[in-house]
Amino acid sequence: MFKKVVIFGVGLIGGSFALALRSAGVAAHIVGVGRSADSLARAQALGIIDEVASDAAQAVQGADFILLAAPVAQTEAILSTIAAHLAPDTIVTDAGSTKSDVVAAARSALGERVACFVPAHPIAGGERHGPEAALPDLYRGKKVVITALPENAAADVERVAAAWRHCGALIHHLSPQEHDAVFASVSHLPHVLAFALVDDIAGKPHAATLFQYAASGFRDFTRIAGSSPEMWRDITLANRDALLTEVDAYLVQLSAMRQLIAAGDGAALADIYANAQRARLQWAATIEAAERKSS
Structure with missing residues (x-):
């Protein structure tokens, strides 16, 4: 070819x-x-x-x-x-x-x-x-x-x-514009969050203790923070406008969840967690079905 x-x-x-x-x-x-x-x-x-x-x-x-x-x-x-x-x-x-x-x-x-x-x-x-x-x-x-x-x-x-x-x-x-809007949400934002979390923990005085007890959940959530810093610096800046929109939306969600935690509103937190769980399981099933079809 x-x-x-x-x-x-x-x-x-x-x-x-x-x-x-x-x-x-x-x-x-x-x-x-x-x-x-x-x-x-x-x-x-x-x-x-x-x-x-x-x-x-x-x-x-x-x-x-x-x-x-x-x-x-x-x-x-x-x-x-x-x-x-x-x-x-x-x-x-x-x-x-x-x-x-x-x-x-x-x-x-x-x-x-x-x-x-x-x-x-x-x-x-x-x-x-x-x-x-x-x-x-x-x-x-x-x-x-x-x-x-x-x-x-x-x-x-x-x-x-x-x-x-x-x-x-x-x-x-x-289209290029559709692409950048989509991936700001499902790829670029998750990388920013993973890098930010690991950097935050690494900067704490007791970082060694925290990392000692970090297990599979932390490993899975932060896996992508092991990616190339140069590459992700470039991606972050290249898609800055779309990414800022997603960061701002996430901050609103995080702020709302903080208020629920502070208020001890377990029912509202459970609703968010259940909705997220349903969406995550449905997405995983769709991905697995597509992979089986292509194999």
Whole structure:
């Protein structure tokens, strides 16, 4: 399907994409580009990529598919570097967790060539990062949201979708604005809360004692605080407006619950907990059904 795939960022996201394409037998040659020579060397040693490239412009020459799996703040710089070196039929996509800022960066960097850029976001990941975290089945049964541009040709959008289907993913479509509003609520806000809670506890004088007794509930709630600080700093700022809306709504909810706790209103608290439990169980059942269907 692809003669030459170039991936910027060969950690968990980019590395897993490479391994999945390799496992599906649809990528003849995979080139890795990144800021860390050591990370790229490890990716090559692990069989994730075939070639390490130190020059981005040279790396993309002759490429028919390019994935940007670097932090979203690097998008415009990468695209500006490679813009003049793209072949007429090269498709460029990304794996960023925010889309409106990525689209703006692509328009600025690519200008009239923006039609070659098809934005996307795989809804998969983990707290580990680096080449060693990459998994060939990371995307199996997981959603990939494509936020196509008006300029994108239908065939190019389908080619990006087909690449992700070869990884085992399920394709969904949203506008960039819809995407950012949705993920501010269900992804970006939870990460902010997890980072904030762990940072708060780590700053207490008796932090060592608190962490000593933290068990599975704390571990599950804060797992995502082990994610890349650089990546989540960029996502937080890139989706600032939508995220602030969600933070404000959460503060209202938290303030209301504080009042109920202070008033000892067990019945009202039980109603909130029961509603949350029902919603959580229904969501989990839906996810499990989708995963069984895709397996």
